[in-house]
Amino acid sequence: MRDFPFARLIPRFPLAALTAVLTFGILAFSAPTTHADQPFPHGPDTAIVILGFGLQPDGTLRPELIDRLRAGYVEAFVSAASPVIVTGGNPQSGITEAQAMADWLISHGLPPQRIHLEPSARSTVENAEYSAQVMTELGTHNAILITSAYHMPRALASFTAAGVSVTSTYSPDELWNLLTFGPKP
Numbered sequence: 001m002r003d004f005p006f007a008r009l010i011p012r013f014p015l016a017a018l019t020a021v022l023t024f025g026i027l028a029f030s031a032p033t034t035h036a037d038q039p040f041p042h043g044p045d046t047a048i049v050i051l052g053f054g055l056q057p058d059g060t061l062r063p064e065l066i067d068r069l070r071a072g073y074v075e076a077f078v079s080a081a082s083p084v085i086v087t088g089g090n091p092q093s094g095i096t097e098a099q100a101m102a103d104w105l106i107s108h109g110l111p112p113q114r115i116h117l118e119p120s121a122r123s124t125v126e127n128a129e130y131s132a133q134v135m136t137e138l139g140t141h142n143a144i145l146i147t148s149a150y151h152m153p154r155a156l157a158s159f160t161a162a163g164v165s166v167t168s169t170y171s172p173d174e175l176w177n178l179l180t181f182g183p184k185p
Contacts, residue, residue, distance in 0.1 A: 042079040046167060047116075047140040048072055049131050051124070051147040051155055052088020052097030059093035061100055064148060067172035069104050072146040075170055076110055079144070084110065085134050087118040087127045124154050128162035135164065142167040149173045 042048075050072035053065035061069070076084050084105065088097025098119040106112050118134050121127040135143065142165045147155045149171040159166050 040078070040168065042082050042142070042144060042167065044081045044083070045140055046079065046082050046142040046144060047085050047131075047135050047138060048075050048079060048082050049085045049087060049127075049135075049143045049145055049159075050101060051127050051145070051151070052086070052090070052101060052121070053148070054090060055092040055095065055097055055100055057092055059091075059095035059100060061104060065097070065101070066104070068146055068148060069101055071170055071172045071174070073105065073108060073110065075144055075146060076105070076114070082114075082144070083116055083138050083140060084114050085116045085118055085131050085138075087121050087131045087134075089120045089122050089126075124151070124158045125161075127155070128158035128164060131159070132162045132164050141165060145169045147171060 050068055053062055053068060055065070056062055072084065072086075076082070086098045086101035086105070088101065090097055096117075096119040098117040102112075102115045102117055105115055116134055116138065118127070118130045121130050131143070135141075143159060145152065145155050145159060145166055145168075147169075152169050152171055156166060156169060
């Protein structure tokens with residue numbers, strides 16, 4: 001299993017993690033990009049949407065979903081005023097992807113009031129449609145999509161078709177490259 005370079009530091013040293021993330025965010029101001037090569041701070045009108053991934057039969061998170069959550073966690077610190085939407089149904093042992101994701105984010109220090117669950121989606125198309133409804137309820141106008149790199153084209157197409165203005169995308173691979181300055185080994 002891959003180990004995120006700061007996985008052990010984030011729960012114990014959130015200020016150190018926040019400082020590192022904000023440093024990367026400041027760098028983003030000097031080199032705006034169309035893709036989230038670096039985390040770029042957004043405000044309350046932009047939602048961070050983390051797409052789910054199938055849970056294990058016992059309701060626990062798979063490594064790929066944890067990677068997505070780590071990427072969303074970094075963006076949540078960079079964009080401290082943005083609401084976070086976790087989207088995914090497909091329950092296992094009575095737990096939806098959205099609930100498992102919210103529990104993980106809260107256990108790692110994200111305030112529960114920032115997290116908004118969309119627990120009904122069973123597909124990428126439904127992730128987009130139902131997240132768009134949550135965004136309307138929250139009064140957000142843009143989205144930052146967080147999902148795996150291979151899944152991003154389908155997710156981006158689905159969210160665009162649902163009428164969501166996607167301002168940037170962010171994958172765990174981009175996060176890894178940003179923090180290590182190179183591809184995964």
